Amino acid sequence: MDTEEKIIELIGVEKSFGDKPVVKNLSLYIRKGEFVTLLGPSGCGKTTVLRMIAGFETPTKGRILIGGEDITAIPPYRRPVNTVFQKYALFPHLNVFNNIAFGLKLKKIPASEKNGKTIYRHFTKEEIAEKVNRALKMVDLEDYGYRNVNSLSGGQQQRIAIARALVCEPKVLLLDEPLGALDLKMRKEMQIELKRMHRELGITFIYVTHDQEEALTMSDTVVVINDGQIQQIDTPKEIYDEPKNAFVANFIGESNILSGTMLKDRLVKFLGVSLPCMDGGFHKNEQVDIVIRPEDIAISVGGEGQFKGEVISSVFKGTYYEMIVLADSYEFTVQNTSNFNLGTKVVLGVSPSSIHIMRKIRTINSFVGEVEDEETVWLCGGSFKFNNADETLEKGDEVIVKVPFDAVEILDDENDGVIGAKVKQSVYKGTYYQVQLRTDRGEDFLVDTPYEWNINDRVGINLIPEKIIVEKIDDAENEPITDSEAD
Amino acid sequence: MKKAKTFRPTAFAFPYVGVTIVFVIVPLILVLIYSLIGEDGSFTFNNFIDVFSNPENVNQLFKTVGIAALSTAICLVIAYPVAYILASSPFNKIAILSLLFIIPMWINFMLRIFALKSMLQMIGIGQSYGAAVIGMVYDFFPYMLLPIYTVLSNMDKSYNEASLDLGANGVKTFLKVTLPLSLPGIISGISMMFMPIFSSYSITMAMGDMNTSVIGAKIATLFEQDSYGYGSALSFVLLVIVIAVMLIGSALSGKTSKPIKGGKKDE
Structure with missing residues (x-):
């Protein structure tokens, strides 16, 4: 196969609407004849990427190549691509x-x-x-x-x-959520038909969708995008089996996501148990996220396994039962073809190959701030109290403020918090939720909280003074003042 | 289930229907009756024969069509680009629209016409055919602009994008997609302007000269001179022409949403 030829290449592409960044420094190439899906939640920037390839939007920064030719400045009507629009856009006249x-x-x-x-x-x-x-x-x-x-x-x-776009024999066919307006049965039919057309015509397809099942069934390659950035590029199988981070794992399919520590290569510890795994290359004692797919967990009564628990819910899903098993205060989601009644004491077994280790996106929030007075520090557009008992810091000091995930208090009413923020995503980690909060100035807080928060809700942020760490930035290192720079 | 007596929404139409019958249908019938009654009170077609046998009437009819067509055409040529720019630009459109085109409509149109007349005289344009056309264009401009603007601003952007995507440049996209899709707005603009100009005469009387006299003015004069029969016949002819133009207009706009021939199976 001569599929190594790059038909489309995006190099450091960025796009902002006003001062709102939608696509951030995105680089990507697509091989000739591939069926590539851009997958992500709504508002993640995937459609903007497609529209930049089609020529309806101009990148704020970066270049787009088609067949090695820079087309960044070429208008849509001279590009060798055609688009299937979300609402078809057939000419009514x-x-x-x-x-x-x-x-x-x-x-x-x-x-x-x-x-x-x-x-x-x-x-x-x-x-x-x-x-x-x-x-x-x-x-x-x-x-x-x-x-x-x-x-x-x-x-x-x-x-x-689709016929209108394909009849022009484009090098690349762009499809912007083309099946979004169809009912489920029709969707399935069209998925199969699109696959068939792709096979028969050999044209490169770039497909945008927020439906992870659609992406996994149709594509050769899936590009998972969140927040204007690529999270992972891989085959559907790799995306499902080896998600790169908690976002991808959470977005693709059902999963159990846990926090743990990498004791050494191929040995991970979580929920107080050390387990062999297949991953390596982490620092000793590095904090990691662990993903275990519900269908990979063996469930039995009195069989072999690492965790003892109790079935607290069971739902029949057509071909399998989905059960929640409470083990060590963690709620495992387990799928199995046989049912275990509520209250059954069960044993859960996890094999090394079903434990997927992912690097944590962040282990602590850190921001640059400034000390306002003995008790408060200014950061992220608000002034927060902090513990300055020994008074080592003075007013006007530039500081790094480190905020652990459990040092943030989320408040229902935005006005009760020192600053307001919007909930960007929420990942259930069995015993708690990890929530990403985005302030109006664009800073992100990761917070561990026992409660579920709705995405896109506005909340207030308060910091617990005893838990935040404030460190002075060494002025001498950062600002060498010389005469030549004085003006 | 028992049938409950419910209030039907069609009942809201009854007052309007009543008003229409009393103030539109009945007067029209009266006009028809007057036109068929001779000076001696007997039934006759003489009034209609008089209308068509007088070459001056036919001449004036053509002049009226001419002034209406010319003003409408000028208005269309000016209004379309304005509507297009307004619909596709990020300005505060509502403010511009109301400030420039809607608020002036709150002032009595004769006042505006007299103001325009004085201004034209200041720059040396007296009462003339041209001045009358300028008056028409000035007065009816919003009626042409608003329907076109509405159609253009409600048009789905993806049609434009689809056209660009399929290889049409900006000009071709406009000619092949935007313009045909805005045809309903153009046609309603034309009918909202052409019809009223056809029968109006106050603007031509104020702005025009002896040469500009239109059929509406003549009808008014006939009624003032108590020639009810002749005047009614003339206005009935006018009415028939207006209805004919309207029917052609609606047939044209209806065509745009109907299937177009082409791509037959035997091709």
């Missing part, structure tokens, strides 16, 4: 035939050469009709050419939109 023929009528193809110059011509009527009919046949709507687009069902409109 044209019938099905003319919608599909729209791009063909504009296209110019080399016809002959004269004095070393290529003469271009348009497609003839017959050529257009032939191509359109072939495209209609491909999407199984052969007799629909004369129909008004508004008289078609959602699924039919979607097929026409």
